[in-house]
Amino acid sequence: MAVCLSGPVCRGLPVARMPRQDSGLAKKLFIKTYGCQMNVYDSARMADVLAPIGYEPVSSVEGADMVILNTCHIREKAAEKVYSELGRIRRLKEERAAGGDRMVVAVAGCVAQAEGEEMLRRAPCVDIVLGPQTYHRLPEMVARVHRAGGGRVLDTDFPVEPKFDALPGEAAPQGATSFLTIQEGCDKFCTFCVVPYTRGAEFSRPAEQILEEARRQVAAGAREITLLGQNVNAYHGVAPGGGEWGLGRLIRALAEIEGLSRIRYTTSHPNDVDEELIAAHRDADALMPYLHLPVQSGSDRVLSAMNRRHRGDDYRRIVERLREARPDLALSSDFIVGFPGETDRDFEETMRLVRDVGYAQAYSFKYSPRPGTPAALQPNQVPEEVKAERLAELQNLLAEQQRRFNEGTVGATMPVLLERHGRLPGQLVGRSPYMQSVHVTADDDLLGTIVPVTVVRATPNGLAGRVSGAAPASAQAGLREGSAV
Ligand code: 5AD
Ligand code: SF4
Numbered sequence: 001m002a003v004c005l006s007g008p009v010c011r012g013l014p015v016a017r018m019p020r021q022d023s024g025l026a027k028k029l030f031i032k033t034y035g036c037q038m039n040v041y042d043s044a045r046m047a048d049v050l051a052p053i054g055y056e057p058v059s060s061v062e063g064a065d066m067v068i069l070n071t072c073h074i075r076e077k078a079a080e081k082v083y084s085e086l087g088r089i090r091r092l093k094e095e096r097a098a099g100g101d102r103m104v105v106a107v108a109g110c111v112a113q114a115e116g117e118e119m120l121r122r123a124p125c126v127d128i129v130l131g132p133q134t135y136h137r138l139p140e141m142v143a144r145v146h147r148a149g150g151g152r153v154l155d156t157d158f159p160v161e162p163k164f165d166a167l168p169g170e171a172a173p174q175g176a177t178s179f180l181t182i183q184e185g186c187d188k189f190c191t192f193c194v195v196p197y198t199r200g201a202e203f204s205r206p207a208e209q210i211l212e213e214a215r216r217q218v219a220a221g222a223r224e225i226t227l228l229g230q231n232v233n234a235y236h237g238v239a240p241g242g243g244e245w246g247l248g249r250l251i252r253a254l255a256e257i258e259g260l261s262r263i264r265y266t267t268s269h270p271n272d273v274d275e276e277l278i279a280a281h282r283d284a285d286a287l288m289p290y291l292h293l294p295v296q297s298g299s300d301r302v303l304s305a306m307n308r309r310h311r312g313d314d315y316r317r318i319v320e321r322l323r324e325a326r327p328d329l330a331l332s333s334d335f336i337v338g339f340p341g342e343t344d345r346d347f348e349e350t351m352r353l354v355r356d357v358g359y360a361q362a363y364s365f366k367y368s369p370r371p372g373t374p375a376a377l378q379p380n381q382v383p384e385e386v387k388a389e390r391l392a393e394l395q396n397l398l399a400e401q402q403r404r405f406n407e408g409t410v411g412a413t414m415p416v417l418l419e420r421h422g423r424l425p426g427q428l429v430g431r432s433p434y435m436q437s438v439h440v441t442a443d444d445d446l447l448g449t450i451v452p453v454t455v456v457r458a459t460p461n462g463l464a465g466r467v468s469g470a471a472p473a474s475a476q477a478g479l480r481e482g483s484a485v
Contacts, residue, residue, distance in 0.1 A: 026056035030064035032085070035072025037266070038228050039109055041179040043070045046108065046135050048171050053139045061092060066104040066142070071111035073194050075368045082111050083123060090125035104128065104145055108135060110198035113156050114372070120152055131156035132184070132199055136166040158200040164209060171213070173220035176448035177419055177431075180217065182210050182237070182250070183229030188269060190296070191307045191375040192336060192367060195230050202230075204237035207245045207253065214254055221448060224262035224288075224417055224431075225254070232265045233272040248276030255284040261450055262417060262433075266292045267334075270315050273322070282325035289326050290360070290435045293319070294334035298353030299346035302339050306375070312353050319357055330360035330405065330434040337394055338367040338387030340378035347390050354397055360405040360434055362398045366391050406436060406458035413468055414438075416453040418446050437462035 029050055033043040046068060047057050061067055067089055071082050086105070093103040106128035107119060113131035115122075120129055127145045130138065134155045141153045164181075185202045186195045214225055227247075229235060235247040245253075247265065254263055263286045270293060280287055293315075297303050300311045323329050335350060354362075366387040369376035409432070416438045418430035428442045430453075439462065440453055446467070453465035 025054075027054050027065040028058040028063060029055035029066045029068070030058055030061045031068045031070060032061075033070045034078070034081075034109070035070075035074065037179055037226065038181060038184075038230065039070050039072055041181050041228055042109070042132060042135060043068070044174065044179075045167055045171065046070070046138060048168055049136055049138050050142070051172070052168070053142065061089065063096075064103060065101070066106065068106045068108055071107060071109035073110035073114050073198055073370070075365055075370075079111050079115060082107065086123045086125060090123070093125050102146075104142060106130060106138070106141070108132070110194065113198040114194065116156050117154060120154060126152070128153045129156065130154075131158075133158050133163055136163040164205050169212075169216070171216070174217065174222065175419070176221060176417060177224045177226070178217045178222040179226050179228050180210065180213055181205070181228045182247075183232050183235045186230045186234075188231065188309075189307060191305065192339065192370065192373060194370045194373060197372055199230055202234055204229075204235050206238040207250055208238075208240045210237065210250065211240070211253060211257070214257055214260065218257055218259045223260070223448065223450060224264065225260060227251075227254075227263065227265040229265075230267070231269055231272065233268040233274075233277055246274060246276050247272075248274065248278075248280040251277075251280045251284055251287055255286040261286060263287050264290065264435075268293050270295065270310050270318050273318050278321055278325045281322055281329065288433045288435075289328050290330045290332070290433065291322065292332040292334075295353065295357075296334060296336050297339065297342070297346070298350035299342070300349075302342050302346050302349075305341060305378075306336075306339060312349060315353070316356060328434075331357060332435070333357075333359055333362045335362060335364040335394060335398075336367050337364065337390040338382035340367070340375055340382065341380040342367075342382055342390075347394075350394065351397060354394070354401070358405075359398060359401050360436075361402045364391060364394050364398060403458065405434075406463060409434070409436065409455050409463065410458055411455065413452050413454045414465075415450045416440070416465065417450045418442065418448065420447070432463065439464050440467050442467050 029047060031043045031046060033039050055066060058064060069082060069085060072078055089105055093105060096103045104127050105125050107126055108130050109132055112119060112129045116129065119126060128141050130141065134157060137155060141155060144150055144153050183202065183204045185200045187202045189196050217225060233247045235250060236244050239245040251263055254260060295315050296306055296308060298312045303311060319331065337347060367382065414432045416430040416432055418428045420429050421427065422429045422439050426441050428440055428447060430438050432438050438453055452468050454468040455463045455465045457464040
């Protein structure tokens with residue numbers, strides 16, 4: 001399951017890493033991030049590896065000494081979007097060159113991995129093409145570009161040395177909510193998905209390395225950590241005393257870190273939900289009662305063609321067991337409509353599964369053929385207008401479920417981690433345990449803290465609430481007061 005929670009959109013760097021004022025001395029680094037949280041994390045780590053050689057993040061491409069496009073290839077015309085962005089950057093690079101300044105242009109991430117040589121050929125303004133597994137070597141690549149007569153660099157290997165060992169221990173703080181990649185790559189080969197080709201084979205970081213990074217993040221102010229991986233619950237890292245830990249065991253160890261109030265993980269495969277993980281949902285208070293568990297389709301025929309290796313009923317059973325362990329668990333999922341060969345009846349099975357499970361929120365996409373994946377070659381592609389109709393129908397149902405879920409929390413008091421300023425003066429925005437975004441009016445000094453909030457109203461974009469008296473003992477306590485989830 002790729003960690004893509006909102007499609008290929010462009011995101012900035014995490015708040016605490018937001019560009020500093022121009023010091024006049026440092027070289028300016030502009031990173032544009034597309035796609036998933038793993039890319040957001042990777043962008044932040046690229047900034048970390050470039051900091052020792054004098055690069056400082058800035059928020060505008062104008063005047064940048066180095067530009068990195070960190071790309072995503074999961075759906076729809078990703079490569080074309082990158083090439084058109086490169087057209088704009090080429091003009092800026094030429095303007096800079098006319099003024100005697102150099103701009104280094106790098107393309108990173110999954111489009112870079114997939115395009116490789118082709119990108120150097122098609123976009124002469126690009127100096128560096130690097131895959132998701134090689135960004136720890138960026139300083140070396142930049143040095144090669146700057147060397148007298150220096151050339152262009154293509155580095156899309158899947159290196160033997162794990163990049164995490166080579167990254168600097170110290171990472172710039174990410175704020176009250178931070179990401180921590182614990183696993184990368186995927187061996188599942190769903191027939192629609194590029195991830196096994198662009199991110200490579202599954203790899204889990206050693207547990208001690210993760211615990212250390214988590215302790216550092218907490219010391220730097222993190223109250224919530226989201227564990228990331230393309231297939232995060234396939235995690236099987238070396239345990240501190242030898243042997244191996246799965247995700248459930250790792251979460252239990254992380255839950256003991258003082259000051260770490262919230263743990264989340266994304267994104268998961270149903271087949272990798274094991275007893276230990278279910279037990280963690282029951283026992284670890286810090287593990288938030290929200291789970292993104294993609295199912296993709298409710299039709300067994302389509303699931304089999306997708307090579308998902310589970311049926312709709314297997315998924316229903318897993319959800320049932322998770323809910324036995326954590327009755328207030330809110331679920332999210334990914335769905336693909338119009339997979340090759342999907343009939344009206346198959347689609348109805350998806351709608352039935354959505355009604356059976358009930359989601360707090362979900363992401364749904366039209367199937368998009370990805371070059372090099374088996375499903376792209378299937379002859380029975382579904383016409384675009386059928387995909388669009390099915391998507392609209394599914395999204396109506398999911399939106400209705402989300403509305404009901406949000407309305408079910410009105411009147412409840414929940415702990416909310418206040419993360420950022422809202423658009424209105426005096427407004428702060430945070431997250432409920434169930435990932436709902438909650439707007440409150442509150443003093444700035446509450447930013448980065450967890451406060452009890454009584455939900456006053458459900459809005460199209462989340463919840464409006466009021467900071468209230470004593471904090472509820474747990475997320476569960478919060479919902480019991482007034483919900484019908
Ligand atoms: N077409 C449409 N959606 C896709 N996804 C992955 N590959 C494709 C594709 N070829 C969706 C899946 C996955 C999410 C990250 O993106 O639902 O879980
Ligand atoms: Fe997820 Fe399947 Fe893609 Fe792996 S191949 S990242 S399990 S969708």
